[in-house]
Amino acid sequence: MSVRKVRYYVFLKDILTLSLTSFGGPQAFLAMLLDRMVRKRAYVSEEELWELNALCNMLPGPASTQLVSAIGFRVGGPNLAYLALFVWILPATIIMIAAALLIDFLQENTPGALDFARFIQPMAIGFIIFAAQKTIGKMIKSTEAMILMLLSAFVSFFYSSPYIFPGLLILGGLSTSIKYKNQPKSEEDKTLVIRWSNFYLWALVLVIAASAGAIFKWQPIILFENFYRNGSLIFGGGQVLVPYLYTEFVDFKHFLSSEEFLTGYAISQGIPGPTFSISSYVGALSMREFGFTGILMGGLIAAAGIFLPGIFMIFFVIRFWDQLKLYRPVRAALEGINAVSCGMLIAAAYLLFEPMESSLINILFVLGTYSLLQFSKISSPMIIAGGIVLGILVNYLV
Known part of the structure; x- marks a missing residue:
């Protein structure tokens, strides 16, 4: 023992x-x-x-x-x-909730509180463009995937509803799964043994959260369901999460302003730990009307909602993965899912830039941030810290 x-x-x-x-x-x-x-x-x-x-x-x-x-x-x-899981997500969650508390305090007590982040916001766009380029280079390997990516970007841009995204992912996966014969053959085990307990747990939590939110209309439950649903649908990592959260909480529900969201995204790029920690920031500010307790509760609820579905899924699949990966339609479907995720990233970069002032300085900071990430060895935290310091200096001098 x-x-x-x-x-x-x-x-x-x-x-x-x-x-x-x-x-x-x-x-x-x-x-x-x-x-x-x-x-x-x-x-x-x-x-x-x-x-x-x-x-x-x-x-x-x-x-x-x-x-x-x-x-x-x-x-x-x-x-x-x-x-x-708890130890891994705790430090980043605490930092992002603290960031939300700071942003809320500054806005309540200081006029023009986000002026220090004037350069951080266009820099966040540079991070997203860089992430999109890396993701596309890794995932888009065929003409069909390129077409799916462009169609997904078009639909995500013109119909930026959180309810559109799940349908796009499903259609993308189905459209490439029919090409399973192009996948290399393997020794498929016909006696696939599946233990469904974690899948049932994932589905049960989703149904209960959605039902409770619809019946009681209590914001903490609704918030948990929102993040749990997003955490169940995100393929492709933290950068793909951005368009989901922006569409739902900025465009759709108006819980955050575009400036607040971009500031939080930039901060999340400058801290260690999981990039999904931006959810704690978004959740915290979504409940700011309830004061300090609401911000703290919102951040923790968002963290629980965004991380739990993926954990239920990995515990469900890891038990029979060695058998499942032999099935060609499963491998073929991933091409379409990844292509659709890339299209959402392209749409996100434009949708996040659109509300900003189209000034030369903003464009230069977008391009400058992308160039530093692409062509230099300067770390993300140093780039973010430099943008914050520069914003403070300009704010103080001007």
């Missing part, structure tokens, strides 16, 4: 270290996982790490969080996996 307790402690300490130091996006995070979890600790083999990473990228939800939980599952079962 004592050995198992020490192992839990050491594993969770490693997760906490990662949550406080994982700057630089998914590539840097994977390099840190490989170094700490494989080479130093040997929790999993390198082959297992890459396979688990591929699986998490194929499922809806936060891929980095699912990967951390999946490793915890392999090492110590569901209990360790849930503890790892």
Whole structure:
């Protein structure tokens, strides 16, 4: 028993270290996982790490969080996996809730409070364009995928409703699954054994949250359902989450202004941990009318809603993944899902830029941020910190 307790402690300490130091996006995070979890600790083999990473990228939800939980599952079962999830998301969640509290305080007490973020907002667009380029380069490999991406961008731009996105993802997956014969053949196991408990849990929480929200009309329940639904539909990582949240909470419900959203997105790019942590910021400001308690509750509810579905899914699929990945239609459907996600990213970049003033300075900061990310080795936190300092100086001098 004592050995198992020490192992839990050491594993969770490693997760906490990662949550406080994982700057630089998914590539840097994977390099840190490989170094700490494989080479130093040997929790999993390198082959297992890459396979688990591929699986998490194929499922809806936060891929980095699912990967951390999946490793915890392999090492110590569901209990360790849930503890790892909590330790991994806690620091970023606290930082983003604190950021929401600060933004709300400044706006209540200081005229022009967001002037310090005047350059951060166009810089956030530069981050999104950079993420879109990287994602498209990785996921778009055929003419059909390119067409699906452009169609998705067109529909997402002109019909920016949160209820359009799920239909687009389903149609995208179906449209490429019919090309399953192009996938390499494998030895399909006809005796696929599925344990449905985590899938039922995912569906039950979704149904109860949606029903309770419709019946009681209580904002915390509605907020949880909103984030739980988004967390169940996001393929492609944190950058794909942005158009969902912007459409639902800025365009559709007007809980945040465009300036507030972009400021929060930029801050989320400058902190360690999961990029899905922007949800805590959005959830916190969505409940600011209830004061400090509302902001704190909103941030925690959003974190629970956005992270839980992906965890239920990885626990559901990981038990029979070795069999499921042999089925060609499953692999073929991912091409269409990924293409649609890329189209949503393109639409998001324009929809986020549209409310901003089309000034030369904003355009220069968008292009400058993209150029720094693409052609320099300056880290994201340093770029964000530079934009904040510059905004403060200009605000003070002008």
